[in-house]
Amino acid sequence: MTMDAEVLSATRDSYDAVADEYAEMVASHLDGMPIDRALFTAFAELVRDNGNGQVADVGCGPGRVTILLSRLGLDAFGIDLSPGMVALARRTYPHLRFEEGSMLALDLRDCSLGGLLAYYSIIHIPWDQRPQVFAEFHRVLAPGGVLMLGFQVGDEQGHTAEFFGKAVSVDWYRQQPGEVASLLREAGFEMMMTAVREPGETEKTAQGCIMARKPSRGVDGIPRHLVTDR
Structure with a gap:
């Protein structure tokens, strides 16, 4: 299955339709998630240690994590498929940058x-289509750049047709951490961490987090992951 233009448009329109309700639902979501907040702090420290370049929050929604990254000292900006989400994030955090875009083809x-x-x-x-996305992430990251992924753990896929009492059309896919890690390695990343958190009170499944790094330049400017013993 591929994410064709029709599916992409339906996903965009669905998040536009529920932007306000979604933003209200997640506004304080991270308050009771100390492990997730600690992982963002670790991500920020790793980025700063590598020179503190710009950070993209891809799929930023209403900007609730973009602002957190900014408060952790990062030059963070948000990208989202939904114009409604982008408009809401710009109103909420006018001092931050938010752009429309798709992770399948980042305008970076x-x-x-x-x-x-x-x-x-x-x-x-x-x-x-994850290999295409991970290759795109690898392309836009500088050598030594850090990638962090969050996702629900599992083998299921599904479709949501109603959210907040409104008609939507959104496909979703759970992930197996080991499989995601293998795909990232194939895309050229070095794995740094794979973690699974048990589901919280309002969560149906375990939650996964992966951190990976685009290799720094190695011998004679060749990326380290392509350098063999000489």
């Missing part, structure tokens, strides 16, 4: 980011 220069966060946004990408 090669090697332009110090970090990239996709926090529960890869869940709408069909499983067979």
Whole structure:
């Protein structure tokens, strides 16, 4: 299955339709999630240690994590498929930058980011298109740049037709951490951490987090993951 233009448009329109309700639902969501907040802090420290380049929050929604990254000292900006979400984030955090865009084709220069966060946004990408997405993430990260992914753990896929009492059309896909890690390695990333958190009170499944790094330049400017013993 591929995420064709029709599915992409339906996902965009669905999040537009529920932007206000979704923003209200997640506004304080991280308050009771100390483990997740600690992982964001670790991500920020890793980005700063590598030069503190710009960080893209891909699939940023209403900007609830973008502002957190900014408060952790990162030059963070948000990208989201939904114009409604982007407009809401701009109103809420007018001092931050938010752009419309798709993770399947990011409007960013090669090697332009110090970090990239996709926090529960890869869940709408069909499983067979993850290599394309991870290759795109690798392209826009600078050498040494840090990637962080958040997702629900599992083998299920499904479709949501109603949210907040409104008609929507959104496909979703759960992830197996080991499989995601293998795909990231194939895309050229070095794995740093794979973690699984048990479900919280309002969660149906375990939650996964992965951190990976685009290799720094190695011998004679060749990426380390391509350098063999000489």
